[in-house]
Amino acid sequence: MTDTAGMGALPVEGVSAARVLDEIRALRAADRPTHGGRLFAYVYDPGVAGLDELAQAAYAESAHVNGLDPTAFPSLLAMENALVGAAARLLGGGPGTSAPDVVGSVTSGGTESLILAVKAARDARPDLAEPRIVVPVSGHAAFAKAAHYLRVALDSVPVDPVTLRPAVADVAAAIRPETVLVVASAPSYAHGVIDPVAEIAAVAAAAGVRCHVDACFGGWTLPWLRRLGAPVPPFDFAVPGVTSMSVDLHKYAYAPKGVSVLLHRDPGLRAPQFFAYGDWPGYTMVNPVIASTRSGGPIAAAYATLRHLGEDGYLRLAAVTRDAVAGLADAVRAVDGLRLLAEPESTVVCFTADDPELDLFVLVDELTARGWHTQPQLAYAGLPASVHLTVTAAVAPRVAEFGPALAEGAAAARAAGPVVLPPELLALAGSLTPEALTPDLIAGLAAGLGLGAGPAPGRMAAANTLLQAAPVRLRERLLVEFVGLLQRPTW
16 A cells, blocks of 8 residues: 555655655755855854754754653753853853852743743732733733733833833833833844843832843843953843843754743742642642753753854854844945844844835845845834844855845835735725634635745735734734644645
8 A cells, every 4th residue: 555645744654764854855945044144034053064963963862851850861951950051151140240049941942931931920929910021012022922821911111213222211110019020132133222131120129020131032142242342231140130031042052943041040039930730640740841841852952052162162153243244234224225223233133214115025025036035024113114134153154145135126126116005905904803804804815915825925025015004913813814824734
């Protein structure tokens, strides 16, 4: 009997290892390139020869080790403690510092780290029936996810349209008796600017509230940039009042996904993060993170990556990345009609368009057509639409190519003109409520925008324009439905 299910995951008869790998490679051919410096989001490539092979080998050594019970697998415990120690030392904690008792946990990524930071803060105040967190609107969306999952109220603080930072007075005003956590970013993901951490931590401390610094994006770059002479403001455990921090090792530590570290200034602050349960006939469950079973593969791969690169390797990669950021920023400045939304402070280049004839969403499509994959960001609360570039060390050899591609893409976008949606579609987007969406309406919108079952479309300007025109809650529902059309089982 032969398999007639095509690419189904469960054939009647097993297929050869070689064929399975060929199938995966064929599927991967449709993906964005994870190496080569042309993808400015989602992946982090140092361009270091042999590092992938080392990480993959380390992953394989511990792939079947289970982090559920650290006493059964002391190798994983040792590597996890080493990663936490390295992150703590880099971020101003450890022996000989003002935060000598820093402790931490390895999580699956920044979102889990942020959810756990909110959980620890919430559970430390069982006396509060309606706990709240204060987060600048530039804070990562994972805080909103944490608030939703944990039933914590989210108090948003606006950012200045020029500096893109929250005013400390606004943060202080947002703190209430029910506030359990105040958040600052170092830097914010969208624009790459560093919040006034010292001042925010001070107002949080004065109110007796925890302060979490989300350094998932910048925690492994800002210390090296500071060593290279960059004017990095205080943002870590050297700042009084900072009670917890998060840093993703699968970003600029260049470890494979997914590995993040959540740090607390002392064990007492971390204690509410744990979940323990013994009121059943099985083993007493105790977990420091959300997952119970955890593969040791990502932790071992991160450990191998840090050990191999070392401080000198990370310093070199930070220097290369810094220079790439400067080159990309110059490329933006050289194109009429484009401007930097913020002067780069870390590893982000973010730009917008002042020319109404230069549609940023069309520009993004033109760059994609030329092999450059960027991240469009919709306008928000007076902030213009923008294009986000996450810059890694692998981008450096490509900087000279990006400038001409950006200029050509901008010229092509001007020639094409802005996206013009039918007036009736715009009117519909402005008047619909999420509850009014029907399956037929969603299917019709998706078809009209080139979305639907199958691979994601190459051009997204029309879809982004519609999403831009839709109110936020409708936009969220549309995205849920559009992604739902893509995620259907294959039989």
